[in-house]
Amino acid sequence: MTRTLIAAASPEDHEFETPEGLRALLIRLQEAGPGAWRHDTEAHELAKFTAGKYARLARKYGLDRWEAVTAAFEAMRKPGTARADNPWAVVTEAVRLTCIYEQRGQGLLCSVDKARKSEVSANHDAERFADRDQALLEWNPAFQVGEPRIEDAGEEEPSPEVTMIEQAVFLFSRLCWPESTARNVIWYIYEGLERLGSRTSAFDVLRRDRLALALLDVKKDAWNTVVAVLLGTQNPAYAATNAGRGLFMRIVIGESFPELLSDEHLVRQIVESAPKPGGA
Incomplete structure (x- = not known):
């Protein structure tokens, strides 16, 4: 009896595990209109499955698995995902990119949207004064005494x-x-x-x-x-x-x-x- 119940609850029985199954579910939810994701039983099962599917990827970037679920949810709600050759591939790539830029945003102390820009993500992570054994005056070039330099007073121009x-x-x-x-x-x-x-x-x-x-x-x-x-x-x-x-x-x-x-x-x-x- 117990084995039968466990087998019945196995995620392998969900059709949305396959690309075509996910496509069918996404199309159905889109056609159902507002509130479908909140009240649909299969959508709840999809959320649980997604949390398990991307948990390891989220941990790799030091994130909570529900952040990965949120990224997956946003990708699934886009109409283009259901039209893709492999909807799961689109969702996975969206989650991976979100994890990368979320990690970069945390390191750069900026929003994820800003971290997605190449001119921002190219910078190094923010450093705290306490991160180094040396005093700030000893390692930061801004406090080094040397030949005076003439610099523009204005802000740095964009590339x-x-x-x-x-x-x-x-x-x-x-x-x-x-x-x-x-x-x-x-x-x-x-x-x-x-x-x-x-x-x-x-x-x-x-x-x-x-x-x-x-x-x-x-x-x-x-x-x-x-x-x-x-x-x-x-x-x-x-x-x-x-x-x-x-x-x-x-x-x-x-x-x-x-x-x-x-x-x-x-x-x-x-x-x-x-x-x-x-x-x-």
């Missing part, structure tokens, strides 16, 4: 890459894109370009990046348009045109905001690819 990205975000946000969505999408494409090393490689790889569609909750047609807008159309016949240069390069070579807005084709592409209609 050219950050300036380029923020200008692109500003343009997108003025053309129907929510600013936070635009920033996530543009940073993702820039980091892909930085990782792959060339516009041609980044263009080919990013257009096939289905994980991005789920993580960023962007439709495929809109995603392909934005990749082409930022990196340029990689057809040699268009290399010397604005369409071939791409928005990143056009900003770098010094095109102004009014000049970009005067490009009707560019404006139309950005507006029509925006997640929310209206405002054109």
Whole structure:
């Protein structure tokens, strides 16, 4: 009798353990509308299963397992997750990235959103005065006596890459894109370009990046348009045109905001690819 009950309660009996089973559950919960996650019995079982599934990953980064569950829950609620080839792969990647940036945020004493930015995550973890045996005056260069240096009194200027990205975000946000969505999408494409090393490689790889569609909750047609807008159309016949240069390069070579807005084709592409209609 006991063995029968244990077997019946085994997580292996849940269909949502498989990619297709999870897809079916997510679609059903989305169609059920508000409150479905709170009152659905199978959704509760999914939460328990997810807590066990990602407990080890959470411990690896020094986090509570329910932080991993929260990240998984947020990924599952995005419509793009159910459309992915493997919903579990999307959820796992979302949890892994959240754990990484949560750990970085704790070390840098900043929010997770800020830790996701490459110019912030590149910094070292914050140090307390008591973390070192030496006195602060002995190891911190700011307190060393030497030749006087003339330094700019103003704040440190952002890097050219950050300036380029923020200008692109500003343009997108003025053309129907929510600013936070635009920033996530543009940073993702820039980091892909930085990782792959060339516009041609980044263009080919990013257009096939289905994980991005789920993580960023962007439709495929809109995603392909934005990749082409930022990196340029990689057809040699268009290399010397604005369409071939791409928005990143056009900003770098010094095109102004009014000049970009005067490009009707560019404006139309950005507006029509925006997640929310209206405002054109």
